[in-house]
Amino acid sequence: MTKSLKVLPNKVFRFIQQKLLKDTILEQEKQTKLVNLLQSWIDEEDEQEQQETGEYLIEALDQDRLSERPLFPAELKGVTW
Template sequence: MTLTLNLSPELEQYLEQEASQHGLSVEAVALQLLTNSILLKQEQTGAVKLLQSWIDDEDAEEQQETGQYLIHALDDDRLSERKLFPSELKGISW
């Protein structure tokens, strides 16, 4: 596909500079930048879908178990005897 673009002088200068630095044509640099941008967008979309699938996971029991495990692991791994999540403050501060 052939595409004709009207570029600002700044963008044109940038493309020419990049092409010169890499020994490529302006068209090759523009195509490379466009391709990289599309690939990045596709990767981001995939990551967002994966994160959303984790959010949508409705296994509340597993989430509760994971939360309890994290609370105990954080309390057990402290150098201090003071707990981060004391049971007497459950529902008040955490």
């Protein structure tokens, strides 16, 4: 009985070690896939779409303000933003 108790902790330790290693590798693979996806979005470089999105965001932010003062005044385009 003593012999089986000595062997069990080593088997459990190896099992846990292998499980952690496998989980770590799988997590790294997921992270790599995510990084590759994000990089592919960055590399697409659709300037027209980026310009339209930027203009829409500026307009939306200026419309939904409590103040009458615009957040992005046209006269400061290219100077401060």
